[in-house]
Amino acid sequence: MRTPPVNASSVLAATPNAATPAPATPNAATPAPATANRAGSHRLSQLDVLESEAIHIIREVVAEFERPVLLFSGGKDSVVVLHLAAKAFWPGRVPFPLLHVDTGHNFPEVIAFRDETVERLGLRLEVARVQDYIDDGRLHERADGTRNPLQTLPLLDAIAAGRHDAVFGGARRDEDKARAKERILSLRDEFGQWDPRNQRPELWNLYNGRHTVGQHVRAFPISNWTELNVWRYIEREQIALPPLYYAHDREVYRRDGMWRATGPVSEPRTSETVETRTVRYRTVGDMSCTGAVESDAASVDAVVREVALSTITERGATRADDRISEAAMEDRKKDGYF
Amino acid sequence: MTQALTDSQALTDSQALTDSQALTDQAGGTLFRFATAGSVDDGKSTLVGRLLHDSKAVLADQLDAVTRTSTERGFGGTEGGIDFALLTDGLRAEREQGITIDVAYRYFATNRRSFILADCPGHVQYTRNMVTGATTADAVIMLIDARKGVLEQTRRHLSVVRLLRVPHIIVAVNKIDLLGYDEAAYTEIADAVRAVTAELGLGEVHVIPVSALAGDNVVDASPRTPWYTGPSLLELLETLPVVDEVESALEAFRLPVQLVLRPQGAVAVPAADAPAFRDYRAYAGQVTSGTVRVGDAVTVLPGGAGTVVTGIDFAGTALTEAFAPQSIALRLRDDLDIARGAVIGAAGTLPDPTKELTAALFWLDPRPLTPGDRTLVKFGANTVQAIVTAVTGRLNLDTLEQETAASLDINDIGHVTVRLAAALPIETFASSRRSGAFLVIHPQDGATLAAGIATATGVPA
Numbered sequence: 001m002r003t004p005p006v007n008a009s010s011v012l013a014a015t016p017n018a019a020t021p022a023p024a025t026p027n028a029a030t031p032a033p034a035t036a037n038r039a040g041s042h043r044l045s046q047l048d049v050l051e052s053e054a055i056h057i058i059r060e061v062v063a064e065f066e067r068p069v070l071l072f073s074g075g076k077d078s079v080v081v082l083h084l085a086a087k088a089f090w091p092g093r094v095p096f097p098l099l100h101v102d103t104g105h106n107f108p109e110v111i112a113f114r115d116e117t118v119e120r121l122g123l124r125l126e127v128a129r130v131q132d133y134i135d136d137g138r139l140h141e142r143a144d145g146t147r148n149p150l151q152t153l154p155l156l157d158a159i160a161a162g163r164h165d166a167v168f169g170g171a172r173r174d175e176d177k178a179r180a181k182e183r184i185l186s187l188r189d190e191f192g193q194w195d196p197r198n199q200r201p202e203l204w205n206l207y208n209g210r211h212t213v214g215q216h217v218r219a220f221p222i223s224n225w226t227e228l229n230v231w232r233y234i235e236r237e238q239i240a241l242p243p244l245y246y247a248h249d250r251e252v253y254r255r256d257g258m259w260r261a262t263g264p265v266s267e268p269r270t271s272e273t274v275e276t277r278t279v280r281y282r283t284v285g286d287m288s289c290t291g292a293v294e295s296d297a298a299s300v301d302a303v304v305r306e307v308a309l310s311t312i313t314e315r316g317a318t319r320a321d322d323r324i325s326e327a328a329m330e331d332r333k334k335d336g337y338f
Numbered sequence: 339m340t341q342a343l344t345d346s347q348a349l350t351d352s353q354a355l356t357d358s359q360a361l362t363d364q365a366g367g368t369l370f371r372f373a374t375a376g377s378v379d380d381g382k383s384t385l386v387g388r389l390l391h392d393s394k395a396v397l398a399d400q401l402d403a404v405t406r407t408s409t410e411r412g413f414g415g416t417e418g419g420i421d422f423a424l425l426t427d428g429l430r431a432e433r434e435q436g437i438t439i440d441v442a443y444r445y446f447a448t449n450r451r452s453f454i455l456a457d458c459p460g461h462v463q464y465t466r467n468m469v470t471g472a473t474t475a476d477a478v479i480m481l482i483d484a485r486k487g488v489l490e491q492t493r494r495h496l497s498v499v500r501l502l503r504v505p506h507i508i509v510a511v512n513k514i515d516l517l518g519y520d521e522a523a524y525t526e527i528a529d530a531v532r533a534v535t536a537e538l539g540l541g542e543v544h545v546i547p548v549s550a551l552a553g554d555n556v557v558d559a560s561p562r563t564p565w566y567t568g569p570s571l572l573e574l575l576e577t578l579p580v581v582d583e584v585e586s587a588l589e590a591f592r593l594p595v596q597l598v599l600r601p602q603g604a605v606a607v608p609a610a611d612a613p614a615f616r617d618y619r620a621y622a623g624q625v626t627s628g629t630v631r632v633g634d635a636v637t638v639l640p641g642g643a644g645t646v647v648t649g650i651d652f653a654g655t656a657l658t659e660a661f662a663p664q665s666i667a668l669r670l671r672d673d674l675d676i677a678r679g680a681v682i683g684a685a686g687t688l689p690d691p692t693k694e695l696t697a698a699l700f701w702l703d704p705r706p707l708t709p710g711d712r713t714l715v716k717f718g719a720n721t722v723q724a725i726v727t728a729v730t731g732r733l734n735l736d737t738l739e740q741e742t743a744a745s746l747d748i749n750d751i752g753h754v755t756v757r758l759a760a761a762l763p764i765e766t767f768a769s770s771r772r773s774g775a776f777l778v779i780h781p782q783d784g785a786t787l788a789a790g791i792a793t794a795t796g797v798p799a
Contacts, residue, residue: 043583044664046369046452055665056624059596063678063719087653088622088665091615092601121606173443180442187784196440200786201470201702204775205624205663206716210784224454226445 054221065166072098074114077170097124103147104131128154146289178330190214192336258291373471376481385550395446465749477506515549590687591628594718620667626772635685691761696794714779723759767791
């Protein structure tokens with residue numbers, strides 16, 4: 001039936017296995033694929049189906065657009081999309097650059113991971129810095145200090161400057177009620193606006209990427225993945241992530257029902273007590289509004305187990321900005337956010 | 339549930355640990371896609387909310403938000419006053435107006451399967467939403483209000499589902515509690531449903547008595563309907579065959595080529611291995627039907643050249659066979675002129691490419707279609723210019739009969755003839771859903787105007 005795969009992480013690993021077009025040698029260290037089809041039956045696991053769907057979308061966008069770019073933060077979802085892109089074009093290189101909208105409120109280990117990944121894969125990284133916009137007065141720091149909503153303008157400028165007609169993102173429909181209505185290919189006008197009441201119907205697996213001058217398309221290859229799918233895929237493919245996704249000791253304090261890390265942009269108030277806790281991050285974003293969860297899940301299988309048992313959504317658990325209102329994400333998306 | 343849960347509570351919640359489904363290895367489970375459809379007020383949002391809630395797909399913080407909003411609005415239902423519709427209405431306008439505007443996608447899993455649910459609104463832009471949900475669905479759940487029985491609208495919805503060849507149809511007779519769980523009343527409706535499906539020529543249809551509000555037969559069999567011995571809605575969803583598995587086995591191999599992988603110097607493999615890839619050339623795409631094995635004889639369109647499959651690559655993994663819906667790259671024995679838009683198929687099974695098409699269109703745009711209109715047609719990895727040469731009729735959804743029409747308006751299902759600027763290997767939708775479907779696109783603004791299904795190819799007699 002199916003030849004056991006070479007170490008699947010070879011696609012993105014620092015020292016890839018010597019994969020050749022000839023049937024690969026079984027790698028004893030690699031767990032048997034969860035995907036092996038049963039004798040005589042044509043059955044794929046859900047991860048295989050989602051993976052093939054995502055690869056199809058990525059290839060379709062690369063074939064139909066002139067200058068695609070991938071929004072890459074070093075967060076798990078964008079890392080998974082990059083991994084899928086590497087698989088889609090193997091043995092060639094990923095045929096588009098990466099774009100990071102840098103809020104300036106980053107976790108240092110995520111930036112280190114981002115740079116190391118870009119270097120390893122020989123890709124080009126474009127960085128749009130919110131700090132530059134604040135420095136020259138185009139944007140103003142918000143009273144609450146969070147910079148997630150400030151990403152939109154630098155993002156749109158970077159898309160225009162790079163003349164990108166397609167922008168890949170790792171957004172998933174299970175993240176938020178507004179994202180649940182998002183298309184896989186989502187047309188944006190020259191202001192980057194999302195018009196949820198006037199979206200193109202998406203039929204069969206035929207994606208319509210037609211757009212006019214000034215418009216661009218956001219492409220979400222892992223729209224149909226859940227947080228648990230993402231983690232099971234990271235486990236199966238042995239995909240490297242920034243270390244803060246796994247349990248570690250960190251100085252934190254309690255605010256708005258979340259554990260916030262101490263740091264230059266997230267100083268505790270005098271009423272808040274700093275303590276060392278074993279935590280991990282379920283999402284990685286602007287350090288000033290991303291919370292950690294208490295966890296002892298220090299390995300990928302422990303995280304998979306934890307996510308499977310969690311009774312709270314990842315954004316509900318970790319994003320202060322999405323707690324502002326029921327429509328916080330919808331409002332940001334309409335303004336051009338991803 | 340009004341008390342806000344903290345993360346640490348959530349993660350150490352002993353109740354959660356008793357939930358056996360969460361611990362099941364879902365990685366091995368299959369994926370099942372279904373859509374819900376129905377009319378206004380037949381309780382669809384409530385059913386979807388119930389399905390998500392009772393299968394424990396609604397997490398504490400979501401439920402907390404919905405409970406809070408329900409209370410603010412004075413919702414006086416059961417279940418501690420939860421308005422389940424709020425779980426699915428994601429947009430501000432939807433919550434404010436109490437309506438559902440656009441298709442929403444929901445995700446939940448049981449220990450057997452993971453599900454993608456396309457929740458299709460029943461009133462605004464009905465056909466558009468229904469078509470969107472139905473084209474990717476393994477199953478459609480059609481809701482009927484038990485107090486109203488089979489309506490004209492039910493017939494319309496079923497005829498759309500039939501035309502799009504949705505593999506499985508489930509009719510949920512909802513609000514059975516309001517009929518006092520009366521068997522005779524249910525049987526009368528179920529018989530009427532089967533009469534309509536027989537009239538429409540639909541195959542097996544699953545009919546289930548449910549109460550979305552009270553939860554009867556949604557997840558578990560209800561003790562209040564002892565006369566119903568069939569599966570609950572969720573049991574059915576867990577056991578119906580996934581369409582790709584079925585069609586892979588029945589249909590001939592097809593691979594629309596999305597792009598050619600020809601890295602030449604720019605390889606992502608270690609330098610030592612790079613020479614082996616200098617002449618690498620493979621044809622990337624997603625298998626739309628059938629199975630392909632190394633050594634198989636294949637035909638390539640356009641051109642009709644024959645060759646043999648020498649390799650099936652999946653990102654560094656060499657496969658010996660592949661089937662729908664895998665995304666693969668095929669290596670072939672001969673150097674042929676193959677580019678995006680080509681179709682590779684099992685030898686001798688591909689149709690003759692055609693420039694003339696007879697098709698049914700589900701017209702989705704507010705601008706009407708009139709004969710002579712120039713459009714684009716997207717089929718597989720091809721987008722070609724097209725002219726609608728004639729509108730030959732329109733389906734009257736009340737009588738289900740063909741009537742004459744000079745043009746098509748939004749939500750019409752019309753019959754047309756189309757001339758294409760380049761010949762495409764389109765097959766009839768009746769013989770293959772994947773190889774008989776296309777999009778009609780506006781040539782200037784790029785809007786998706788219609789979903790098209792080929793009813794005949796070649797020059798009409």
